[in-house]
Structure formats: structure tokens, C-alpha cells
Amino acid sequence: MVRLVLKGTNKTFDSLQTDYKVDDYSFSILANSFKRRTGQEWNKKYLLSFGLVSNEGNLTNAGALFADDCPLWQSRLYCTRWDGLEKSDAINDAEFAGDVLMLLREAMNFVKSNTKSGWKKLPEGRKNEPEYAERAVLETLVNHFSHRDYTVMGGEVHLDIYNNRLVVTSPGGMYNGSLIQDLDIADVSSERRNPILANVMAQLDYMEKRGSGLSRICNETKALDGYKEELKPVFRSTPTQFQTIIFASEIASNVGDNVGDVSEIKLSERQQNIVDLIKKLPTITGKQMSETLSVSQRTIERDLSAMKEMGILKREGKDNDGIWAILS
Structure with a gap:
């Protein structure tokens, strides 16, 4: 209605x-x-x-x-890194609520913290082999935040990462009622459910006004080494939701299995800031970190837990008088 x-x-x-x-x-x-x-x-x-x-x-x-303290409670993001190819046990998860730019930043940080970023030795140096093209992921998230149906009060954007793919789902199908899987994405018209929101994103250079976002996701993914036609991004819609599926690069997924390939941990900007704080003050507490970085203590605790699982940090001693040790 x-x-x-x-x-x-x-x-x-x-x-x-x-x-x-x-x-x-x-x-x-x-x-x-x-x-x-x-x-x-x-x-x-x-x-x-x-x-x-x-x-x-x-x-x-x-x-x-x-707005910094967005009062619209349906502006939410749920992120999950699943252990395997289907929804089973979760390796990592996070929930965020707030303004769309903050949600975009947290979504990108979650992707960087929960996907592989490797490199391969070459005669003249080394070459990065990421699992996903960063611009393709960014374009996907911007599209879902900009075009989702905010009239669905119980809906939110979901970011699910599996061993072989990244899936973003949001409330609201195609604005004109068509199904994206029945269309040629090169011919999809630029009809916007939220034109003001989309225009501001365009002003910030996060998206283009020509409606070429889906094509760009495909082109950026295609540019990765080891790309095959079966790895082409998939777009699906129903009358009530829209979904984008980006498959992981096979070369990046196999980093570490081949001679000369080495895994490389990639931290989000906030996680790197946490490491820098610990270098300066190993006794720093989670509360002090949250105050210094202007984020919630729960967010800091989530980052610390993730970095401990990655083998980057270790807590020595008791919570009250212990210290942080940087392992790698």
C-alpha cells in the first residue's frame, strides 16, 4: 500500500x-x-x-x-562469514545500524577481514591475487544500499561470505517489477527507487548516473587473473528482494597451494589503527581503543577477536593487568 x-x-x-x-x-x-x-x-x-x-x-x-545518528532503524546491515559453501557454522558475524556511508565502510572492512588477499612471485617482483575485485564489491554494496526498499520495516541488507562466493541480498526487487535474470544487464534501464540517495552517492563518486553498475561489477570481476565464464557474477531478483553473487577468483582461492604463492593477511583500516595503538601502548584496554578511534567498545572487541583468530594478536596475562602481544 x-x-x-x-x-x-x-x-x-x-x-x-x-x-x-x-x-x-x-x-x-x-x-x-x-x-x-x-x-x-x-x-x-x-x-x-x-x-x-x-x-x-x-x-x-x-x-x-x-545523518550520523541515523534515526531510521531499518537502515541495517548483517554480515556473516560462513564455514563452507552453505549456511552452517559461522566463523565471524557482525551487525551494524546507522547511516548508509557508515554501513558501506563497515561492509568493506568486513569483506577485507574475511577474504584472502594473496600474491604470486614473478621474475620482476610480485603480483596481487585477491579473491574479489575490490571495486566490484564496492559497486555491489553501493547498489544494494542505494536501491533497496526502505519501506520494508523488517528488512536489512545481508552480506554473506562463503568459501567460494560473496552474496549480497537486500529488500525490494526491480523497481519496475521485472526480473533481472530475464534481462540483458547491458540494456537495464536506470530506474531508481531512491533517486535522492542515488544522486548523493553519485556526487560522492561512488556510483555513476548512467545505470552501468551491474556491467561494471562484471567487468571488474572479469579483469581478475584466472577468470572463467562460469565465474561471471549472477544477479537474481524476486518481487521482494534483489541478490548479487560474486564468485571468488580460483587463483586467489588456491594461494598457498602452489610453489611461489604465499598467503597475505589484509587488515581493515580500523584494525591497522588498533595494531598501531598496541605498538605504542601494549597495555591499552578495549575501552581506551574505542574512545581513541571513536567507535563502540563492542566493535573493538569484535576486531580484537578476529585478529586473535588470524594469529595477529595475543593477550598475555589477566584482562585487568595484561598486555597485548603482536605475533605477525
């Missing part, structure tokens, strides 16, 4: 005005991302020109999705 009313009034969910006052919210993540990705200083007037704030000074739903 909500979707029918929106279409009947020629409105989109992200354009609707909320009761949230702009003065009660900050946009530091959006401002920092804008400066970093465009090289321009953020100006508060962009909130109005981008459609994130109404003339009355209220946030639109798009504005709420970009």
Missing part, C-alpha cells in the same frame, strides 16, 4: 519529509566523505540542494539516512 501511494502521488520514499529537525543531527561522516572523495570543502547548503533537508528545516528520509 505504501509503495502504491508513493507511485500514485509521484513521490519516492527518500524524498518524504520527516519530523526530524536538521538542527538535531550532524553530518560529519557525509562531510568528511565529500571532502575526501571530491577534494572540495563540504558546505551546509548542500543539505538543501541535495534534497536532504526540506525548506521547513526537517530532514527528508534521504537526509535521515545520511
Whole structure:
């Protein structure tokens, strides 16, 4: 009914005005991302020109999705690294709620922390052999956060990583009701369920306005060494959800099995910051780390647990008076 009313009034969910006052919210993540990705200083007037704030000074739903403390509780992300090829035992999992740029950052960090990044020796040096093309993963996540159906109150974006593939699923099928598997992705029209949200992502250079995201996912994956036609990304949709499947590079999956191939651990930016803090102060606590890095203590504990499992860190002594040891 909500979707029918929106279409009947020629409105989109992200354009609707909320009761949230702009003065009660900050946009530091959006401002920092804008400066970093465009090289321009953020100006508060962009909130109005981008459609994130109404003339009355209220946030639109798009504005709420970009606010630091996003008040829309359906803006959530569930991440799971499964042990095997199907959903069985989970090796690692995480849940996040908040603004779309934070969710995008955490999703990319989760992928980097739970996939292989190897390299192969060559006569002139070495060559990186990642499991997944980073730009293809980024494009996938941006598409799902930008085009998902936010009117589904009990839905969220799911990121599932298996031994041979990465799967992203979000609420809402194709906006025009068609099924993506019945279409040639090169001819898919750029119809946007959330045009304001998509436009801001385009302004941040996260996505293009020509609707070429699916083709780019395929092209970036195709550029990996060892690519075969059966590794081509798969797109599926139903009336209620959209799913992207990216298969792992066979060369990267076999890193360590061949002579001259060596596994390499790849940390997220936050995990590297944690290691740097420990180098400076081995007795530092999780609470001190969370305050220094401006993230929750639960997030720090999750990163510490993951790095202990990877053999990077070890806790020596008791929790209250112990120290951290960096193993590799």
C-alpha cells in the first residue's frame, strides 16, 4: 500500500519529509566523505540542494539516512562469514545500524577481514591475487544500499561470505517489477527507487548516473587473473528482494597451494589503527581503543577477536593487568 501511494502521488520514499529537525543531527561522516572523495570543502547548503533537508528545516528520509545518528532503524546491515559453501557454522558475524556511508565502510572492512588477499612471485617482483575485485564489491554494496526498499520495516541488507562466493541480498526487487535474470544487464534501464540517495552517492563518486553498475561489477570481476565464464557474477531478483553473487577468483582461492604463492593477511583500516595503538601502548584496554578511534567498545572487541583468530594478536596475562602481544 505504501509503495502504491508513493507511485500514485509521484513521490519516492527518500524524498518524504520527516519530523526530524536538521538542527538535531550532524553530518560529519557525509562531510568528511565529500571532502575526501571530491577534494572540495563540504558546505551546509548542500543539505538543501541535495534534497536532504526540506525548506521547513526537517530532514527528508534521504537526509535521515545520511545523518550520523541515523534515526531510521531499518537502515541495517548483517554480515556473516560462513564455514563452507552453505549456511552452517559461522566463523565471524557482525551487525551494524546507522547511516548508509557508515554501513558501506563497515561492509568493506568486513569483506577485507574475511577474504584472502594473496600474491604470486614473478621474475620482476610480485603480483596481487585477491579473491574479489575490490571495486566490484564496492559497486555491489553501493547498489544494494542505494536501491533497496526502505519501506520494508523488517528488512536489512545481508552480506554473506562463503568459501567460494560473496552474496549480497537486500529488500525490494526491480523497481519496475521485472526480473533481472530475464534481462540483458547491458540494456537495464536506470530506474531508481531512491533517486535522492542515488544522486548523493553519485556526487560522492561512488556510483555513476548512467545505470552501468551491474556491467561494471562484471567487468571488474572479469579483469581478475584466472577468470572463467562460469565465474561471471549472477544477479537474481524476486518481487521482494534483489541478490548479487560474486564468485571468488580460483587463483586467489588456491594461494598457498602452489610453489611461489604465499598467503597475505589484509587488515581493515580500523584494525591497522588498533595494531598501531598496541605498538605504542601494549597495555591499552578495549575501552581506551574505542574512545581513541571513536567507535563502540563492542566493535573493538569484535576486531580484537578476529585478529586473535588470524594469529595477529595475543593477550598475555589477566584482562585487568595484561598486555597485548603482536605475533605477525
